[in-house]
Amino acid sequence: MAKLVIYNHGKDSIPWGEKPLALAQAAKQQGFEFISPDYRPGNEPDIRVRQLLAIDVSAYQTVVLAGSSMGGYVATVAAENIQPQGLFLIAPAFYLPGYARTTFNPAAADIEVFHGWQDNVVPPENVWRFCQTHHARLNMRDADHRLLSILPEMQQNFADFLQRY
Template identity: 70%
Template sequence: MRKLVIYNHGKDSIPWGEKPLGLAEVARQHGYMFISPDYQDSNDPEARVDKLLSLDVSAYRTIVLAGSSMGAYVAAVAAERLKPAGLFLIAPAFYLPGYARNDFKPGTAEIEVFHGWRDDVVPPENAWRFCQSHRASLHMLDGDHRLLSVLPQMAAAFDAFLTRCDKG
């Protein structure tokens, strides 16, 4: 496999929870290797970015970065250097106190963002602000921060997203 999806879990999440398991199945159907690094040893978003950037991805011709909450932030920051084929972001922790970056240079035009109207962790307007700045696709859904209630909908969108990344 010369294609890789790197899923970055959120602050209080685990590497192989429901979201990465659901997305991994879709990725495999498209011929992607799927990894989900374990960031549980640090709640520092910048340390997580460094850990992601330390991975050897040189064997892959196509890289897609995905992530949820802090993991979406990590993916977006790392994308500046990794230049992925796409960014798939779930309830991204953008424009929050304690995060070093508020200016993003995603390194790709293929960006899809999912956010819940009832998110009480990251305000929905933060997703709108990012998407407006980068002309990214934004899906506002009737869900909370975790968005598990709409996982089937996100998996279907991820399927179409990977098809676009493959064509890109």
């Protein structure tokens, strides 16, 4: 049974920084392949969505989309078409100026979100609004936008999230 996680990095991040490396380790332990596309050439969120939608996931029985900040937005918008089993979002960039979408219809039954109370990029109320609308599990922590201070906890939670598949 082929299983895949596609991680979507943030606007000023890299495909294989601390978060994706930690999540990749958890995914591999759960029997998932893990890819992290390089979105650095384009900082326009909807161009990134098109890049994600161009990935052929037809060979996989289980697909999980993960994303941080702009990557969370990208994963959520693409989830409408990809229809992943799970959506794991880290400080997703929702309801911000410059992002085309303000309504979301992610076709994922299982959505989990990590966000920091000290996030000065994406206000916590934006994430609360999304989670309330989509009945997503929200994990609020005393952390900043990058959430690196809680990376070990998030990595374990991601492993637990993937264990359901």
